[in-house]
Amino acid sequence: MSDATMDRRVAEQPPVGWGRRLVDALDERLGLKALQYPVPAHANTLAYSLGGLALISFVLMVATGIFLTQYYNPDPAAAHESVRQIITGVTLGSFIRAFHYWGAMAMIVLVGLHLLRVFASASFKRPREGNWVIGVLLAAITAGLFFTGSVLKWDQESLEALEHNIEVGKLLGRFGFWFSDTFGGLALLTRLYVVHISVLPALFSLAVVVHLLLVKRHGMAPSPFRRDTTKDTGPEPTRPFTRHLAELGALGLLLVGVLMLLAVLLPPSHGPAPIEGIEVTKPPWPLLWVYPVEDWVGVSGILWATLAIFAALLLVPLVDRSPERHPLARRRLPVVIAAGVVVGFIVALIVYAAVQPVVSHIEM
Amino acid sequence: MTRPPRRVPRLLSGIVLAWFGVVALAAPALAHEGEEEVPARTQVAVADAILRTQPEQVELAADRINDALEAEDHEGVDLDRVKQAKEALAAGDMLKTQLLLEQALGACPGQPVTSPTGVRTKLPQTPCPTPAHELALGRVPLHGTTKPVLLGIGAVLALGGLALSWRIR
Numbered sequence: 001m002s003d004a005t006m007d008r009r010v011a012e013q014p015p016v017g018w019g020r021r022l023v024d025a026l027d028e029r030l031g032l033k034a035l036q037y038p039v040p041a042h043a044n045t046l047a048y049s050l051g052g053l054a055l056i057s058f059v060l061m062v063a064t065g066i067f068l069t070q071y072y073n074p075d076p077a078a079a080h081e082s083v084r085q086i087i088t089g090v091t092l093g094s095f096i097r098a099f100h101y102w103g104a105m106a107m108i109v110l111v112g113l114h115l116l117r118v119f120a121s122a123s124f125k126r127p128r129e130g131n132w133v134i135g136v137l138l139a140a141i142t143a144g145l146f147f148t149g150s151v152l153k154w155d156q157e158s159l160e161a162l163e164h165n166i167e168v169g170k171l172l173g174r175f176g177f178w179f180s181d182t183f184g185g186l187a188l189l190t191r192l193y194v195v196h197i198s199v200l201p202a203l204f205s206l207a208v209v210v211h212l213l214l215v216k217r218h219g220m221a222p223s224p225f226r227r228d229t230t231k232d233t234g235p236e237p238t239r240p241f242t243r244h245l246a247e248l249g250a251l252g253l254l255l256v257g258v259l260m261l262l263a264v265l266l267p268p269s270h271g272p273a274p275i276e277g278i279e280v281t282k283p284p285w286p287l288l289w290v291y292p293v294e295d296w297v298g299v300s301g302i303l304w305a306t307l308a309i310f311a312a313l314l315l316v317p318l319v320d321r322s323p324e325r326h327p328l329a330r331r332r333l334p335v336v337i338a339a340g341v342v343v344g345f346i347v348a349l350i351v352y353a354a355v356q357p358v359v360s361h362i363e364m
Numbered sequence: 365m366t367r368p369p370r371r372v373p374r375l376l377s378g379i380v381l382a383w384f385g386v387v388a389l390a391a392p393a394l395a396h397e398g399e400e401e402v403p404a405r406t407q408v409a410v411a412d413a414i415l416r417t418q419p420e421q422v423e424l425a426a427d428r429i430n431d432a433l434e435a436e437d438h439e440g441v442d443l444d445r446v447k448q449a450k451e452a453l454a455a456g457d458m459l460k461t462q463l464l465l466e467q468a469l470g471a472c473p474g475q476p477v478t479s480p481t482g483v484r485t486k487l488p489q490t491p492c493p494t495p496a497h498e499l500a501l502g503r504v505p506l507h508g509t510t511k512p513v514l515l516g517i518g519a520v521l522a523l524g525g526l527a528l529s530w531r532i533r
Contacts, residue, residue, distance in 0.1 A: 044533055076477060087504050094504045095514060156416070163480045181480065188480070243532065250528035257522025264514045270501040275471045276480065280413035358413040 035245070037216075038238035042223040044247050047121075050114040052248040053255055054142075055208060057107035060256065061145075062201060064100040072152065074193035079154035080273045087270060098263035104146055106259060108286050111142045119316065119339060122325040122332065123221035129317035131214040134207055136313045141204045143286075148196035150284055154189065155271030157281040162188065167299040224325035282358060289349035295361055312342070404441045405469065407432035411449075412465040415458060426453055429465075442468045 027033045042048060071090050073082035086093040115135065118124055124132035151158045151165075166188070169179025181188045226236060271281070282291055293301040316339075322331035411428035414421050429450045433443065445468035452460040466473050506514065 084501060087501055092510070095506060095510070159477055159480060166480060247529055247532045250525050250532055252525065253521050254525030254529065257518045257520070257525055260514060260518030261522065264506060264511055264518065267503045267505075269503055273473070274477045275466050275473050276477050277469055277471045278409055278412060278466055280409070280416045282417065358410075358417045 035242050036240040039220050039241050039244055040222070040236045041239055042226060042236065043220050043244050044239060046251070047117050048220070048223075049244075049248055049251055050110050050117055052244075053251055054107055054110035054114055056248070056252040056255060057103050057110055058201075058204060058208075060103045060259070061100060061107060064096050064103065065197060065201075067096050068100060069197055072193075074152070074190040076154065076187045076189045079152065079189060083153050083155075083270055094267055095263055098267035099259055100149075101268045102259045102262040102266075104149055105286075106255065107142060108146055111139050115139055115313075116343070118221075120327045120336075121221065121224055122320070122327070124317050125221075125320070125323070125325065128214070128218050128221060131211060131218065132317050133314060134211045134214065136310060138204065138207050138211060139313070140310055141200055141207065145196065145200050145204070146284075146286060148192045148200065150287070151189065151192055152196060153270060154274060156274050156278075157271055157283065159274030159276070160279055160281055161283060161287075162192075163279075164294075164299060164302065168303045171300055171303050222325070224327070224329075279361075280358065282353065282361075285350060285354070288353040289346050291353040291361060292349055292356065309342075309346075402431065402435065403437035403439065404432040404435040404443070404446070405437075405439065407435060408441055408446060408465050408468055412462060412469075415462050415465075419458060422453065422458075425461075426450070429453065440470065442470070 023032065068086065071082060071086045071093065073079055083097075086097055088094070118132065118135065124135075147161070147165075151162050166179055166181065169176035172179070177183050178191075179188070184191060222236075282288060290302045290305065293305050297304070316335075320332060320335040322329075324331050326332065327336045407428045411425045411432065414425040414428065418424075429446060432441065432446050433450070445464045449461045449464035449468065452464060463473055505511065
């Protein structure tokens with residue numbers, strides 16, 4: 001081919017924009033286009049974006065948490081005052097703390113809904129059982145992050161939560177040594193702070209990486225809620241994963257906006273400094289279901305009920321092994337009804353504890 | 365794929381509704397059981413709990429304070445402080461009432477808690493070294509232009525996210 005022909009062909013090509021050139025340059029170095037692998041169209045729905053939104057919430061928690069760690073003092077003698085200082089004396093401190101609070105609530109709700117969606121659509125079935133276990137571990141870590149975070153504000157509710165934690169630690173015998181206030185060289189509150197800001201986030205990050213790698217390895221689970229593809233429209237169409245990421249980014253913006261509005265309009269209050277020897281508060285709503293359980297069974301009920309729930313979650317792939325995926329399919333129905341009763345019972349316990357006078361708890 | 369009959373969701377709804385019904389009936393019954401034999405210590409703790417969690421129930425808290433003063437078992441309670449709390453409540457000073465009730469139990473409001481002892485541990489009736497008490501912070505509103513600016517950014521992000529997710533889908 002002559003040089004003149006080459007020049008003419010180059011001149012005939014449409015000009016490439018700077019954005020495209022930037023993407024190409026980054027792709028050459030980072031392999032970004034590898035993210036354009038196909039995923040089924042149902043991935044671009046809200047129900048299949050809940051896990052991604054939970055991860056976005058976690059990132060928001062890390063970002064706002066880094067801000068809060070600059071001002072929070074984990075010494076029990078100064079913790080309460082430092083939270084007051086964040087609220088009243090730090091620029092945007094009250095807003096960031098409120099955003100952190102509402103983000104934690106959002107993360108708890110999103111993880112719970114994601115778990116329910118995966119269960120309802122049977123996305124845990126072969127070969128995804130291992131990823132279900134990782135997901136349950138992530139839910140447990142999220143619960144741990146919520147609990148430790150609720151203790152750090154060090155008001156009466158926090159102290160009572162920590163006292164119950166110590167009692168549960170005693171029930172664990174020699175395995176509960178970490179929860180003893182005499183273990184280690186630092187106060188339990190300080191050690192819980194370390195767990196909240198480093199141990200649990202690190203474990204969460206590691207587990208999320210494995211979770212995402214397994215999603216990539218096995219592909220997105222088929223949706224049982226789609227109509228019969230062979231009779232109607234043929235195989236389900238696919239979209240590039242980058243489109244799913246764009247959708248997730250848009251929903252993430254929506255989440256950030258809603259959290260900002262909640263943080264400005266409904267900032268959380270902060271109770272008075274804790275006082276020993278009295279029990280006068282109820283736990284925050286995600287932990288409220290343990291309140292009546294303690295009434296009925298004692299402190300040991302908190303431990304056993306929590307263990308029972310996570311054990312039941314871990315057993316789900318072993319119990320529900322039928323190939324059927326629709327939640328109302330005949331062979332899945334008993335497991336789905338059992339799960340519905342458990343979830344309904346927990347919701348009912350939360351409502352019961354919310355309306356129950358604190359009086360009856362103390363007099364038990 | 366076999367679809368089960370529609371009565372299953374109805375059955376589930378029935379179970380949930382029945383549970384809520386049982387809960388609604390049980391709650392009031394549990395609240396007022398054997399009040400006359402309750403020790404003063406429990407009555408004072410309950411009165412304090414009511415003022416903290418249901419501050420609108422002043423009458424209920426006043427009843428509990430009276431019950432505490434009339435209870436036969438006064439162990440672990442400073443009755444003088446309970447009497448002062450009754451007067452403070454009658455005067456409408458809720459915060460002073462709480463403070464006195466907590467001190468009546470041997471608690472030291474304002475003293476930093478560095479090593480939690482356990483749930484419902486009885487405290488020694490010793491004088492408090494630091495009687496100062498920090499009060500609760502309610503919702504602290506943002507001042508100046510910060511609030512409308514943050515609200516505006518939040519609204520733009522929420523609406524923008526909604527519009528983008530609609531468009532991408």
